[in-house]
Amino acid sequence: MGERADRDLRLAIDTVEKNLLALHDDPSSAPSVKVEAVRSAWQSVVERLALGPEPERRICPHCGGFVRREAIRCIHCWKPSSSE
Numbered sequence: 578m579g580e581r582a583d584r585d586l587r588l589a590i591d592t593v594e595k596n597l598l599a600l601h602d603d604p605s606s607a608p609s610v611k612v613e614a615v616r617s618a619w620q621s622v623v624e625r626l627a628l629g630p631e632p633e634r635r636i637c638p639h640c641g642g643f644v645r646r647e648a649i650r651c652i653h654c655w656k657p658s659s660s661e
Contacts, residue, residue: 580645580652587631590623 597619600612633646642653651658 583628584631586626587628590626590628593619 597612597616600615634643635646636642637644637651637653637656637658639656639658640651640654642651644651644653644658648658650656
C-alpha cells in the first residue's frame with residue numbers, strides 16, 4: 578500500500594472507531610452485546626491490517642510537502658531531501 582492509502586485507511590479506521598463509540602452514548606451503562614460484538618470484530622480487522630503507528634513526517638524544504646522523516650527524496654517534487 579502507498580503512503581496516501583495508508584493515511585486514508587488510518588483516517589477511515591479512526592472514523593469507524595468514533596462512530597462505534599458514539600453508539601454507546603450513556604457512559605454509566607454497559608454497552609450492548611451487539612455493539613461489543615461489532616467493536617470486537619472491527620478490532621480484529623484493524624489488528625490484521627497491522628498498520629502500526631503513523632510514521633513521523635517532516636516538511637520538504639523545497640516544496641513544503643509532507644515526507645517521511647527518513648526519506649531521502651521528496652515524494653511530491655522528487656528533489657533530494659535530507660533526512661536530518
